Amino acid sequence: MQRQGILFVISAPSGAGKTTLCKQIIDFSPKLRQSVSFTTRPMRQGEIDGIDYHFVDVERFREMIAADAFVEWAQVHDNYYGTALQTLRQAGDDGQHVLLDIDFQGAAQLKKCADEAVFIFIAPPSLDELERRLRGRATDSDDVIIRRIENARGELQQARWYDYIVVNDNVDEAAAQLIAIMQAEMCRSRFVFPSIEEMLNP
């Protein structure tokens, strides 16, 4: 019996700690792997093309949009981000669970066509703490930080329609909550019941 993999969709405002958390939980299950998105934003120090993102230029990204290559794409802070249909197809079918780290606009698009996916929102413990983390990161200018915090206010309103909200006050606790959500979703009746049926009708 080959079970379908679960698609875990994770969004968060910039600075909520999503990237750190995703790295921490990706090791939890050998059957869990991270989906790699396409982006036009500049590569940051330490990032690797094909691992952190598929880095492409705006022209190539627009060609992919025109070719319907994306299940979702969005423009955020002047950059494009997108998830290729091909990336999700590779998972799911082989029973692998996929962690997809995308912005809430992308998640909203995905919600329409992949309702069985599990939507998780990572929230900062407060807006002050979010600002403190963004300033601590020291990669962004003051203008960018102010814009990110304004954006965060709107993004946090979107948390309402996600399945789960994890408040990232302490990174270890937040990671434990994310892992608990994944373990719980793997116990969903629709996944486990087929093995019960096999037990009753071997």
Next chain:
Amino acid sequence: MQRQGILFVISAPSGAGKTTLCKQIIDFSPKLRQSVSFTTRPMRQGEIDGIDYHFVDVERFREMIAADAFVEWAQVHDNYYGTALQTLRQAGDDGQHVLLDIDFQGAAQLKKCADEAVFIFIAPPSLDELERRLRGRATDSDDVIIRRIENARGELQQARWYDYIVVNDNVDEAAAQLIAIMQAEMCRSRFVFPSIEEMLNP
């Protein structure tokens, strides 16, 4: 802000290990406590009235049925079992989470009036293992064991409509899965979003 407590409803065929598991997870959260059901079945060695069950005679149980005191009740293996409305009222309102250990007939009744409750089914890894455990328990006669296994076949079919199924192959792993389900349910948007709203509109 006072959050509503969550009602976790747990069912299992006899011998699947439900009682052991419930004892193991009740210590997980100080905000989780076990609901005590009423029953007419004889008290077993080591059981305490008011802790394991409220033990009552058939006459008293029928009076309570007539007085609409139960949110659910059922007759199983010649004995009555029921959950008093009063027991569930005490929880929920004070933000405490409640673990309710009931038979699938009772769970089905409850499903109709408490759809926001979380329904968890504990399954044995196989019918052979279930029989081995029932014989190992040495509290039941051969006839009773054979009847319990026949009942288990029907009960396992009911697992389909539960929210979660935990296969109790290893008790520690099954307890970990139950705790993960509880942690995950406590991260549900409907519980966490009010705190996000408070963050945005202090």
